[in-house]
Each structure stands twice: as structure tokens, then as C-alpha cells.
Amino acid sequence: MLARVDTIALDGIRAIPVEIEVDLGRGLPMLNMVGLPDGAVREAKDRVRAALKNSGVQLPARRITINLAPADLPKEGSAYDLPMAVGLLAAMDLLPAEKLRGRLFLGELALDGRLKPVPGCLPAALLARDLGLEELVVPVGNGVEGALAGGRVVAPETLLELLRHLTGEKPLDPVPRTDWLKALTEEEPRGGTMIRDLADVKGQEHARRALEVAAAGGHNLIMSGPPGSGKTLLARCMPGILPALTLEEALEVTAIHSVAGRLEGRSPLLTRRPFRTPHHTSSNVALIGGGGIPRPGEVSLAHRGVLFLDEIPEFGRSALESLREPLEAGDVGISRAARSTRFPAHFQLVAACNPCPCGHLGNPHRQCRCSPIQVERYASRLSGPLLDRIDLHVGVPPVPPETLTELPNGESSAMVRERVTEARLTQMRRNGPGVLNADLDGVPLHRFAALDATSRDLLLMASRKLGFSARTHNRILKVSRTIADLDRAEAIHSGHLAEAIQFRMGGRFPGSG
Ligand SMILES: Nc1ncnc2c1ncn2[C@@H]1O[C@H](COP(=O)(O)OP(=O)(O)OP(=O)(O)O)[C@@H](O)[C@H]1O
Numbered sequence: 001m002l003a004r005v006d007t008i009a010l011d012g013i014r015a016i017p018v019e020i021e022v023d024l025g026r027g028l029p030m031l032n033m034v035g036l037p038d039g040a041v042r043e044a045k046d047r048v049r050a051a052l053k054n055s056g057v058q059l060p061a062r063r064i065t066i067n068l069a070p071a072d073l074p075k076e077g078s079a080y081d082l083p084m085a086v087g088l089l090a091a092m093d094l095l096p097a098e099k100l101r102g103r104l105f106l107g108e109l110a111l112d113g114r115l116k117p118v119p120g121c122l123p124a125a126l127l128a129r130d131l132g133l134e135e136l137v138v139p140v141g142n143g144v145e146g147a148l149a150g151g152r153v154v155a156p157e158t159l160l161e162l163l164r165h166l167t168g169e170k171p172l173d174p175v176p177r178t179d180w181l182k183a184l185t186e187e188e189p190r191g192g193t194m195i196r197d198l199a200d201v202k203g204q205e206h207a208r209r210a211l212e213v214a215a216a217g218g219h220n221l222i223m224s225g226p227p228g229s230g231k232t233l234l235a236r237c238m239p240g241i242l243p244a245l246t247l248e249e250a251l252e253v254t255a256i257h258s259v260a261g262r263l264e265g266r267s268p269l270l271t272r273r274p275f276r277t278p279h280h281t282s283s284n285v286a287l288i289g290g291g292g293i294p295r296p297g298e299v300s301l302a303h304r305g306v307l308f309l310d311e312i313p314e315f316g317r318s319a320l321e322s323l324r325e326p327l328e329a330g331d332v333g334i335s336r337a338a339r340s341t342r343f344p345a346h347f348q349l350v351a352a353c354n355p356c357p358c359g360h361l362g363n364p365h366r367q368c369r370c371s372p373i374q375v376e377r378y379a380s381r382l383s384g385p386l387l388d389r390i391d392l393h394v395g396v397p398p399v400p401p402e403t404l405t406e407l408p409n410g411e412s413s414a415m416v417r418e419r420v421t422e423a424r425l426t427q428m429r430r431n432g433p434g435v436l437n438a439d440l441d442g443v444p445l446h447r448f449a450a451l452d453a454t455s456r457d458l459l460l461m462a463s464r465k466l467g468f469s470a471r472t473h474n475r476i477l478k479v480s481r482t483i484a485d486l487d488r489a490e491a492i493h494s495g496h497l498a499e500a501i502q503f504r505m506g507g508r509f510p511g512s513g
């Protein structure tokens, strides 16, 4: 008897169809697995055998061959347990083979026959939808996640429950769908202890403006200033001024977190823009991604949101250097053995640092205690090429005592978010769907960020005086475009450009010379 079951393998955040064939043949009783399974897949043998036994099914004393096709695709993890068990049931004639057609199965089995959640259900659900399959079968813990793609999903608790569903003895109700579009638009991008509101920030008008410009155009931002001036506080305001995710973005972000195995419990849609704050002791793999089964790192978990690197000079040099690729490309390549995979990593970098180890270099009210060598060593941790990729460089000076004793009187995050959202809509209309000013390049950049004669002269003068690289030059154009968009101006004028240039010169940065 030969049975066929459809399941998936993951390539980045995409699901690729995989077919599992189960054959019961003559010969010595044994179970053989072929088709590039990894260690965890081989162990499926024991889990499947035990799960079946504890569901009242004894494997026959036959020669069992399980083939995973296509053979050149590596099969990893424990999600093949369920399709293998189902294939065995069909091969043993305990399940009509036609019940497997039009269905996609994935899930891990516990020894007692319960189904355990696995990473990658959303990508699987998107594939099932695109292939027009009738039903996706996933563990109960993945049910809500599976239903995100809009297709029919059943999420049994045990193998026995699934068997009764497939034989028609006791059909399961499909997982109900949630109106996610409604949830997305109604969700306040606040909440969580990490997120702060601009209404609580005193003074720092310049840094507030920089946050708004960064949020509006998707620009990267670095803040430098003495301890306690509010850099961390300001960075934590960023999520609250970003517009809600679109449904498409939310699915993409959720798929990344799904593949990372980070959608625990009922695995609903992630409706908030990610705000990731890795510690400077994080490993390169944690930051960039990788591992035996390649998993997305912080740069991908921050996709369509913010990657906040507080105390950025404390991060390892190689970690910071590896940010250059995703910052430029919007995704990141993970290679291992003969295969390589890419994960989306289109995030906004927000970084904070002190100007020197003691933090008071350039502070008119405090004496810097660092030696020139200490300052230089600190400075060398941030390389020119990294700083070059950060559009907005902002000094955050100490808050004057008279401002501190007053009540905060600036706008709230919600008020700023309105302008940011409007500026982003303007960009989508002009630049194309999903393209922010920070993403512009080549001809579109020069077309949409065209300068008049006065502005051209101004930029030329600044470039000569400050020695801007070609990349810096382009980044200034993009920021000017955003400032003009916030101003609802069709064309960039010299005032917009001047503000963009001074955002490139602000503050004192380790590494900026
Ligand atoms: N501009 C501000 N308005 C209101 N409160 C502020 C401001 N700046 C700092 N504070 C208060 O001081 C605390 C410390 O500020 P924050 O952690 O943001 O400083 P920092 O610039 O990140 O310092 P460090 O360089 O030491 O990391 C904040 O939690 C907040 O309570």
C-alpha cells in the first residue's frame, strides 16, 4: 500500500510544497526514511510510533519506507510527525486515501498522541490558499495563526480527534476567522511597558522633530548626548508615532515571527509594528539570524518596524558591520552548508549613544573626564560606512533645569502620528505602493527629489565643505523629500534641504570625526 500526504518545507518565510510517500512493503520489519531528512526528522520515527501506539494503532510488522520529496530540499524540524502519521494510517487502510487529497498537514506529535504547535503555520496557510487547497490541518495551538490566511483550517488536539474528523465519524468545526482588518485599524499602537508617549517628553524640540521626520519617511536615526538627556525615552516614543500596519504588512510580519517560532499560545496576528530592542551582548546569530535550522534574527523580527540599538558603541564591531547589508538591501542572506536563504529585514534603525565614555564631551555644563585616547577608541567603534547609512544624526543636549521644572507641553504621539500617516500616504501615491522616501533610489529618487537652482547650489556648497559621500548626498535628498512631504509641498525648496543638511551635522558622534 502506498499513501501520499502533502506538507511543506520552509525556505526563508516561504512555504514550499513537500510530498510524503509512505509505503508498506514485504521484508524484515523496519522503518526507513529517505529524502534528505535532518536529525529531528529522523527522530520522528520514534515519536510517530509512540503516538500511534498510544492512540491504539500498532505499526504492522512490515518494511515501511517513508520518502520526503523533492529529495534535494532539506527537511528540518518536527512538523513532519503529523503528515507521516497520517500517511501511515492511510497506508494501513485505517483511513481512505482520498481523504488526504486537497489537504495540507503539519504538526509535531507528543508521545501520547497530542498535537504540538510548530513554526511556519502562516506560510503553510498562505501556500494552501494559493494552491486552492480545501483544508489546512494544524495543531490546536496553531489554529488561529493558520486561519489568518483566510482559508479553511481545522486544529485538532489529538491524532485520534483528527482520525475521527477525516473518517467523517466526528467532523471538526473549522477555526473561526477574526476580522483582522478591523483589529488592525482599531489597535492603538501604544501599550506595553517599552512604549512611551511624546506627551511625557519635556523640551528636546529638535529631537522630537527628527523622530517625526524619521517616522514619516522611514529614515534611520542616531541620537547622541549626555546621560539622562532622554535619548532612550525619545526612542521609545517611535512606535507610537508610526502608522498602523496594513493587513498585508501584518501577515508578512507575522509570518517572520511564525518561522522564528515566536508566536506562542493562540498565535494571533501581530497588529503592532515591531519594536525590537536587542541588548549589546546579543550574539551575531541572534541579531542577524542563522542557526542549524535558519531562523530570523532581530533585524528580521524588526521588519516593517523599529530596531532600537541603545548604547550602540557597546555592540560588537562585527555585529554592527553585519547590519550594513540589511540596512542597504532591506533583507538579509543566511547561508549555511550548500544552501542559502533570505529573510526580509526592512526595518528602521534607531540608535542612541553618548559622545564619549563618560558622556559629557561637548557638554557646556560638565567637564569631560575622558582622555583623548579613550575618546578615540570609543569613536572607532562606529565605522564610517555604518554612520553613512544613518540619515538623521541628532544631538540631544541636556534638558535645561527651567524646562525640567515645568510640565511637559509638547504634542502627544497621537497628534504627531496623524501627520506621519498623511505624509506616508503622499509617498505611496507618488513613489508607488509600499515605497517610502528612504527606499527611493536611482531615477525615481532624482525625479521625485529634484532640486531648484538655489537648492542645488546650497547642496553643492555643503558637499564641498563637509565632504559628503555619494551615499550621504542621496540620503540628504531623501530626507529633504520627506520634510517637503510633511510640509505638503509638491517641490523641495531650500528651506527643506537646509533642514535635511543640518540633520546630517547635528550632535557629536563617536566615529563622525
Ligand atoms: N526630555 C525629557 N523629558 C522628560 N523626562 C526626561 C527627559 N529626559 C530624561 N527624562 C527622564 O530621565 C529618565 C532617563 O532618561 P533616558 O533614559 O531617556 O536618558 P538617556 O539619554 O537614554 O541616558 P543614557 O545616556 O544614560 O542612556 C527618563 O526615564 C525620564 O524619566
Ligand SMILES: [Mg+2]
Residues within 6 Å of the ligand: 231, 232, 233, 310, 352
Ligand atoms: Mg539611554
